[in-house]
Amino acid sequence: MRGDPWFEHLAAKLRRLRREGRWRTMRGVDGPLGPEVTLEGRRVIHLAGNDYLGLSRHPAVIEAAGRATRDLGVGSGASRLLGGDLAPHRQLERDVAEFKRVEAAIVFSSGFLANLGAITALTGAGDLILSDELNHASLVDACRLSRAETRIYPHADAAVVAHILGSSPPGRRVLIVTDGVFSMDGDLAPLAELMALTEKHRALLLLDDAHGTGVLGDTGRGTAELGRVSGPRLIQVGTFSKALGSLGGFVAGAEPVIETLRQRARSFIYTTALPPAISAASRAALGVVDDEPWRRLVLLDHSRRLRRFLTDMGYDVPEGTTQIIPVLVKTETAAVALSERLLAHGVFAPAVRPPTVPTGKCRLRLSLRADHTIDHLDRVIEAFARAASKTTRRRAVG
Numbered sequence: 274m275r276g277d278p279w280f281e282h283l284a285a286k287l288r289r290l291r292r293e294g295r296w297r298t299m300r301g302v303d304g305p306l307g308p309e310v311t312l313e314g315r316r317v318i319h320l321a322g323n324d325y326l327g328l329s330r331h332p333a334v335i336e337a338a339g340r341a342t343r344d345l346g347v348g349s350g351a352s353r354l355l356g357g358d359l360a361p362h363r364q365l366e367r368d369v370a371e372f373k374r375v376e377a378a379i380v381f382s383s384g385f386l387a388n389l390g391a392i393t394a395l396t397g398a399g400d401l402i403l404s405d406e407l408n409h410a411s412l413v414d415a416c417r418l419s420r421a422e423t424r425i426y427p428h429a430d431a432a433v434v435a436h437i438l439g440s441s442p443p444g445r446r447v448l449i450v451t452d453g454v455f456s457m458d459g460d461l462a463p464l465a466e467l468m469a470l471t472e473k474h475r476a477l478l479l480l481d482d483a484h485g486t487g488v489l490g491d492t493g494r495g496t497a498e499l500g501r502v503s504g505p506r507l508i509q510v511g512t513f514s515k516a517l518g519s520l521g522g523f524v525a526g527a528e529p530v531i532e533t534l535r536q537r538a539r540s541f542i543y544t545t546a547l548p549p550a551i552s553a554a555s556r557a558a559l560g561v562v563d564d565e566p567w568r569r570l571v572l573l574d575h576s577r578r579l580r581r582f583l584t585d586m587g588y589d590v591p592e593g594t595t596q597i598i599p600v601l602v603k604t605e606t607a608a609v610a611l612s613e614r615l616l617a618h619g620v621f622a623p624a625v626r627p628p629t630v631p632t633g634k635c636r637l638r639l640s641l642r643a644d645h646t647i648d649h650l651d652r653v654i655e656a657f658a659r660a661a662s663k664t665t666r667r668r669a670v671g
């Protein structure tokens with residue numbers, strides 16, 4: 274392949290990734306997902322998933338999926354607009370609108386596609402998007418595809434948003450885009466401030482609540498419930514694939530916004546509808562969120578406890594209150610080494626490296642589950658105590 278324009282280029286690219294410590298490997302996970310999984314033949318405590326409430330194996334969710342498959346088959350057979358509009362999809366959209374207490378909702382095949390569809394359908398050339406620098410990759414790509422002018426503001430900095438809005442001509446259509454819970458940092462967007470600015474400047478606020486839905490707020494409605502924001506200018510994106518244990522994404526909000534997505538969102542129109550079993554499972558999962566509030570309470574309780582222990586041990590864990598716990602380790606090699614040491618002690622917590630996080634901000638991203646027991650938690654804490662070393666302890670470094 275010497276001199277070949279493609280294969281030489283690809284080989285060099287791959288060599289560079291290895292050299293920079295950015296090589297990614299998939300670890301084969303065997304057996305059902307749960308608080309523990311089997312990894313390369315060993316039982317380990319699972320701190321790497323987003324099935325926060327353990328709903329992917331909830332009996333009611335499995336039963337709903339099985340029933341829909343038996344009744345309706347496996348595939349939906351077509352896109353929603355061309356014959357794939359099966360009852361579970363329509364019912365799920367009604368349930369989501371009710372769950373989020375808004376006028377309407379639309380379901381996409383994934384959260385990634387929901388973000389792509391929403392932002393590209395709502396904005397175009399001449400519009401302005403203000404996007405947090407730590408927003409999820411799907412939001413970043415959606416902004417690029419939209420052809421709108423996109424300005425990236427410093428993380429969670431509502432003052433910069435205010436400044437930009439203040440200096441924009443009146444009547445300019447502006448869409449503010451933010452994660453609710455930032456997926457690699459576990460911190461929250463300054464939602465009240467952003468919502469107030471949105472109202473003041475007659476903008477729209479798109480809140481990607483992939484990690485808040487099902488977990489945060491008094492009744493698990495998500496970051497908007499927690500931050501007490503609502504109204505027709507708020508557009509909530511969510512996913513069924515995290516706390517709800519299934520698959521798919523949604524957008525919930527005012528009827529004209531949702532109708533625009535039905536008419537215009539290409540990632541909704543030009544793709545096959547989800548399997549009916551998946552929509553049925555997601556509906557059941559929304560019901561479990563209401564019926565079993567203990568799940569989110571236990572999850573958040575566990576998370577607080579683990580944060581406190583890690584901080585006391587000297588690990589660099591930023592302040593936070595959510596179920597996503599970052600342990601900052603700076604370099605690629607140190608992050609991978611800590612992850613490997615934890616694995617040796619029976620804890621699965623993969624390293625997160627650039628480009629997923631900024632250079633110099635490598636970390637382990639820990640996420641607990643409602644079905645982790647106190648015994649699991651004690652074993653995790655023990656593993657971190659044993660894995661601690663000069664490179665990972667803030668005390669020793671700073």
Ligand SMILES: *Cc1c(COP(=O)(O)O)cnc(C)c1O
Nearest residue numbers: 383384385409456483512514521
């Ligand atoms: C996971 C995630 C998505 C994508 O959701 P999927 O349903 O997995 O495609 C979008 N936004 C954020 C913030 C996420 O964490």
